[in-house]
Ligand code: SAH
Ligand code: DHB
């Protein structure tokens with residue numbers, strides 16, 4: 001049985017080999033640390049995965065649900081052409097303020113719109129007055145994942161890529177009796193995917209510096 005240690009060290013090895021030293025991204029993480037923001041951002045190798053997928057997709061408009069300190073927002077913004085935009089939704093005004101600073105410092109201010117408030121309030125407003133999206137990253141409160149999937153379908157262009165973070169949670173996702181509402185949120189989200197004819201999806205399990213977790217990747221027909 002491989003240990004967590006090996007996952008961690010291999011992830012660091014790939015990080016060193018594949019992700020050039022990047023003061024801007026280091027500064028984002030340091031600012032978050034100084035502000036006592038929880039260290040639950042995507043890892044560097046995962047951030048780069050999001051960046052590569054958004055690039056491959058040729059995304060123009062990206063929706064992110066769950067900004068935190070803006071670490072994943074910066075990765076996503078970098079994947080966009082100059083005319084592209086990330087709309088990122090954050091409920092916590094303190095986190096949102098730090099994220100805005102980080103995004104400006106990273107030179108991505110013109111490409112990122114941080115929208116403060118409960119995503120469940122912001123999403124209907126986006127539907128009325130925002131664009132449709134080519135890439136949607138669901139990474140906020142997991143109990144609302146089923147709602148976020150419904151909104152993602154409302155806001156997606158044909159062919160859009162939808163990615164959801166934290167769908168494995170150390171394997172807890174298969175515990176149907178889990179009393180953790182985050183696990184139940186992910187399970188309900190999986191049930192919706194199972195039934196949704198407009199979506200084709202898969203899931204990948206990930207290990208690394210953030211432990212054992214995973215992503216759902218889906219495309220909208
Ligand atoms: N995507 C970020 C991590 C997001 S962590 C990154 O990888 O860098 C999850 C974030 O979702 C937290 O900042 C939390 O405050 C936010 N959140 C939780 N519930 C929310 C809601 N209902 N609406 C919007 N944001 C929410
Ligand atoms: C948590 C949330 C996340 O989005 C994540 O990537 C890791 C942990 C959490 O709420 O614990």
Ligand code: MG
Pocket residue numbers: 040041042139165166
């Ligand atoms: Mg996450």
